[in-house]
Amino acid sequence: MTANFRKGIFLALPLALAIATYGVSYGVLAIGAGMSYFEAILMSILVFSGSVQLVAVAMIASGASFINLVIATSLLNLRNLLYGAALSDGFHQLKRSTRFLYAFGINDESFVLSTSKFKEIGPAPRFFLGAAITFYVSWLLSSIVGASLGNVVDPIAYGLDLAFPVTFAALLVQSITNYPAFATMGLAALLTISLEALFPTNQFTIIIVGIVAPLLGLFLSRKGR
Amino acid sequence: MSDTIQLIVVLAVITYMSRLIGLEIMTKINVTPAIKTYLQYVPISIITALVVIQIMTPEGNLTYFSIPITIAAVSSGVTMFLSKSLALSLIVGMICGIVTRMVV
Structure with missing residues (x-):
């Protein structure tokens, strides 16, 4: 174990705790959405993305079609392109096959933690690896805890239809860090209400809102610069 | 394979590909x-x-x-x-x- 690998694990621990709370929520919601225990955990093993998995179970619960799920999660994943591009400088000393393995560990948290560390000490892929493994273990264990919890409690008795909006409202507030973000949320809400009022239970609201509303955030942050 | 497992595999591939493409290709493209x-x-x-x-x-x-x-x-x-x-x-x-x- 190199020093950077250990440092990665150590510095990732506080964030790993935060990830674990999302993992537990994901597990409970996945079971509530009708997934089996095995499916819920398999998704965490293979996908390893909080935002994709939480959005996917919410959409599964609302009966969204396969193709809409794929489009919505692809939109969410677009930001991974930027994370990978920013991290690649720190990874270019690695062998190609190793890089392919490291790619799996790219997410919001490992990106933020590693790029700030790379600025400080230069390229340190082992640091990234330590952090990514810590996040993965935390995500898997907490998903298992959540799915087990979801299997025990009776979803309807405990108001599981409340659990989705409650979780997403908290997630949303956490990501509102500036005025353009706040305005984007406002426009997204307005668009969603209009689309749902005009075309109830249509399949395209999330995708249309996901494409159109960020334009306001872009416009306002450029104007404010 | 059940529908859900198919969906999980597709989402896993999309998510992994977005990470890999970012790492391997996006550096050559000006974002x-x-x-x-x-x-x-x-x-x-x-x-x-x-x-x-x-x-x-x-x-x-x-x-x-x-x-x-x-x-x-x-x-x-x-x-x-x-x-x-x-x-x-x-x-x-x-x-x-x-x-x-x-x-x-």
Whole structure:
């Protein structure tokens, strides 16, 4: 174990705790959405993305079609392109096959933690690896805890239809860090209400809102610069 | 393979490919600051749409707001804003929602 690998694990621990709370929520919601225990955990093993998995179970619960799920999660994943591009400088000393393995560990948290560390000490892929493994273990264990919890409690008795909006409202507030973000949320809400009022239970609201509303955030942050 | 497992595999491939393409190809492409900024606001938009859809309950041709779900979501959001604690926000949101449902 190199020093950077250990440092990665150590510095990732506080964030790993935060990830674990999302993992537990994901597990409970996945079971509530009708997934089996095995499916819920398999998704965490293979996908390893909080935002994709939480959005996917919410959409599964609302009966969204396969193709809409794929489009919505692809939109969410677009930001991974930027994370990978920013991290690649720190990874270019690695062998190609190793890089392919490291790619799996790219997410919001490992990106933020590693790029700030790379600025400080230069390229340190082992640091990234330590952090990514810590996040993965935390995500898997907490998903298992959540799915087990979801299997025990009776979803309807405990108001599981409340659990989705409650979780997403908290997630949303956490990501509102500036005025353009706040305005984007406002426009997204307005668009969603209009689309749902005009075309109830249509399949395209999330995708249309996901494409159109960020334009306001872009416009306002450029104007404010 | 069940439908759900197929879906999981497809989502896993899409997610992994987005990571790998970023790492291997995006460095060779010039990403403008505008695209970077735009993508920052995509998750906020999608999550907002999800919350609003969950609050709105369609009935026949009409759609109305569910009061217990609105109160649950708002109280969770306010708690998150004040405390920055996800666990606390979930507990407060659930309790407010369940209590409202019993009262309304």
